[in-house]
Amino acid sequence: MNNGFDWDVIVRTAPYLFRDGMVFTLQLTVLSAVGGLILGTILAMMRLSSNRLLNGIGTAYVTGLRALPLLLVIFWFYFLVPYIGAWVTGASRPLTVGGFTSALITFTLFEAAYYCEIMRAGIQSIARGQVAAGQALGLNYFQVMGNVILPQAFRNMMPVLLTQTIVLFQDTSLVYVLSLTDFMGAAAKVAQRDGRLVEMYLFAAAVYFVICFVASRLVRRLQHRMAIIR
Amino acid sequence: MHYNWNWSIFFEMAPDGSGSDLDTLWRGLGWTVSTALLAWVLALSLGAIIGVMRTTESKLAQRIGTCYVELFRNIPLLVQMFLWYFVLPELMPQALGDQIKQMAPPWAMFWPAVFCLGFFTSSRVAEQVRAGIGALPRGQRMAGTALGLRPVQVYRYVLLPMAFRIILPPLTSEFLNLIKNTSIAFTIGLLELTGSARSMQEFSFQVFEAFAGATILYFFLNMIVQILARVLERRVAVPGFMGSRVNTGGH
Secondary structure, X not given: OOOOOOHHHHHHHHXXXXXXHXXXXXXXXXXXXXXXXXXHHHHHHHHXXXXXXXXXXXXXXXXXXXXXXXXXXXXHHHHHHHHHHHHHHOOOOOOOOOHHHHHHHHHHHHHHHHHHHHHHHHHHOOOHHHHHHHHHOOOOHHHHHHHHHHHHHHHHHHHHHHHHHHHHHHHHHHHHHHOOOOHHHHHHHHHHHHOOHHHHHHHHHHHHHXXXXXXXXXXXHHHHHHHHHO | OOOOOOHHHHHOEOOOOOOEHXXXXXXXXXXXXXXXXXXXXXXXXXXXXXXXXXXXOOHHHHHHHHHHHHHHHOOOHHHHHHHHHHHHHHHOOHHHHHHHXXXXXXXXXXXXXXXXXXXXXXXXXXXXXXXXXXXXXXXXHHHHHHOOOOHHHHHHHHHHHHHHHHOXXXXXXXXXXXXXXXXXXXXXXOOOHHHHHHHHHHHHOOHHHHHHHHHHHHHHHHHHHHHHHHHHHHHHOOOOOOOHHHHOOOO
């Protein structure tokens, strides 16, 4: 270090880092967690279905995406989404898709594969007799799932789902490769502009650490509380 | 909407005269595998030590182990990669830092990547080792002690050999994760598999061929690791203990 640790650069750029960067990071995390969880639950139901075709599609999707690095998937969708968009809307040229939209689609589709495996375990953790009981009451498949199985599966898996969401929160930092301004992207931009790599990256690490540490502690507390109730 | 497919791109010579694009991907695969293997050696050794520390009686050792795991688990891997690559040389004594910065290109990114991935994965291996030792019947430790073994010997000859067999399947998926995570070394400029697909795409504009090539190689790598892991599991299985794979896995 040539001229000491420059605290000032952190103080000066903190509003930018949090108002622009962290807001982007949190929006991306929350929206793709919700989207991923919905799609993941559908995939889990497909993987547990006795229909060969649905089962095959679900399994191929999940095992395929889980075998690839997130970074490669980010690149895939960054280039693929404009073409898919053009195909869906019937346009003759690839659509221009914003960075946030592209990242949101990528993370939703990617995380769905991981949420799917959690929800699958959750559904399997519910006694099979409950399905039979639901059917005996005259409920159809979707009523059994929606009213009996999924609420319990969701509840049982809550700590694991939240832990996966913390991982997602950390993974959103990879949008850096698309030059988007998430928290890490903002820190990197300031670091390179002001030549303050040490300060900015250490600060970013500290912020991520505090958030993830506190969040994982809360998840553990939730886990203990749920263990007592059940 | 049109996209001009051109699969022959793989065999055309790259503009920088370093061979065809297939060679570029192949070299990328080489960097991915070598980074992952070296990091894995580091991760297994450090992970075993930290994992054991968390199962000892010593409160201090437990605390150190916990802090270690929390530190590496709660910082995004990308940020850790930047810390190893950009920040660490600056925090070193001047002479050593300068020496690090003067390393020749591929190695200047390769070693930080190996250390970053090795330490990060070691914290995950440590969790598995701890769980593996915890899954053993308490009687094993007692039996070892009753035979007159010292604590180190109890771990070396009784607990760890069985614990590692138990955690072989989760360790396999940690290794697969490690292979995937090497792609993050691309952000510091290491041309591993994802990076070489990206550079191939930048030169040739054949986006989807490049990524499809990398995707197939990742699938291929995944398959080989899974086959090898299964062979290893069968090879090291202890007859009569846990009945190998047959009894595991739900339903």
